[in-house]
Amino acid sequence: MNLDRAVNLDDLRRMAKRRLPQICYDFIEGGADGEEGLDRATGAFQDYRIVPRFLVDVTQRSQKTTVFGREYASPFGIAPTGLAGLFRPGADLMLAEAARDADVPFIMSGTATASIENLARVAPEHGWYQIYLAKSWNVSEGMVQRARDAGLSTLVLTVDVPCTSNRERNVRNGFGRPLRMTMRTRLEALLHPGWMMEYLRTGTPMFDNWAPYARPGATADEVADFVVQESYPALTWDAVEKLRRLWPRNLVIKGIMHPDDALRAADLGVDGIMVSNHGARQLDRAPAPIEALPSVAEAVGDRMTIMLDGGIRRGSDALIAHCLGAKMVFTGRATLYGAAAGGKAGVDKALSILRREVDLAMAQMGCPAIDRLGPDFLMWDQPEDRRRNRRP
DSSP states (O other): OOGGGOOSHHHHHHHHHHHSOHHHHHHHHOOSTTOHHHHHHHHGGGGOOBOOOOSOOOSSOBOOEEETTEEESSSEEEOOOTTHHHHSTTHHHHHHHHHHHHTOOEEEOTTOSSOHHHHHHHOTTTEEEEEOOOSSHHHHHHHHHHHHHHTOSEEEEEOOOSSOOOOHHHHHHTOSSSOOOOHHHHHHHTTOHHHHHHHHHHOSOOOTTTGGGSOTTOOHHHHHHHHHHHOOOOOOHHHHHHHHHHOOSEEEEEEEOSHHHHHHHHHTTOOEEEEEOGGGTSOTTSOOHHHHHHHHHHHHTTSSEEEEESOOOSHHHHHHHHHTTOSEEEESHHHHHHHHHHHHHHHHHHHHHHHHHHHHHHHHHTOSBGGGOOGGGBOOSSHHHHHHHSOO
């Protein structure tokens, strides 16, 4: 793939689609049910208009963003994306390396095909770990302890997967446990020889972080079955309290969409929340994260760090989210497109595209620094909104 030809993230998406068999591409791209939520997540950003402020010196612009006392080079990071190693062998650590080089945060998925220990080795200052709590508490406790021992700064508890969802693309392709690929799916995969050669060479990727808790010598398929067996525990606020006592560093809850849940998290001493609908892969009729963000931000104010994951396809999307109260945004599909299309270089390309778009939009907005963003940069709906946003 000639990555130089990628002008925007959609170009990387098309490159990834050409390289991947349909069963893999659909896993990345698909959502739940009729996939209305996918369109809503990106389309909701179109409801906002940025009002540029001119006659401002923007010759020097800074994207530097501070989260949990740590300064990053840009206002976006890489969201957790499971099974990345299926789309490109070693993709999880490629994502970590690219985040390190771009000086942005990377969240390793709870279903990564690389280990917590390798994340700490590759990107010790940029790696966060997403945890899916297991039915067996000793498994969850073991992962938390490993993240502590590895020196990771931030643990991200994902709470928006109470059960499996109806992902119709996966059902049609036979993508699940056990794998039941149709003959059509198998034949279509043969049309992607580059991916097929890598798959035949490396085989089914291993869920490295779960392997220590499965039976000794378990195969990748057996570990995958173990993950399914341990998935979907009865997750309640009691588990959050328990995790808060166990984890002494930054604790983030990912999947918060309701302001009352944000307040409850703040009361329990959670350090941050990530407004997210799991990439529209769980509840199709859920609101887009950007729709839920203003109410959540108003509810908890400065009590905790508010972040957003979902629908980011342009640098201007990240800036809109910051105007509405997010301190950092995360994108998953965009960097996964890059990894699938071109490995580490493809992830670098995705991040550079976002960074350039953020920089140009800031200049057009009349905003020389991220910390100056606020609702006054967004178009008002009613005359009273204009008066409220007017600076004294």
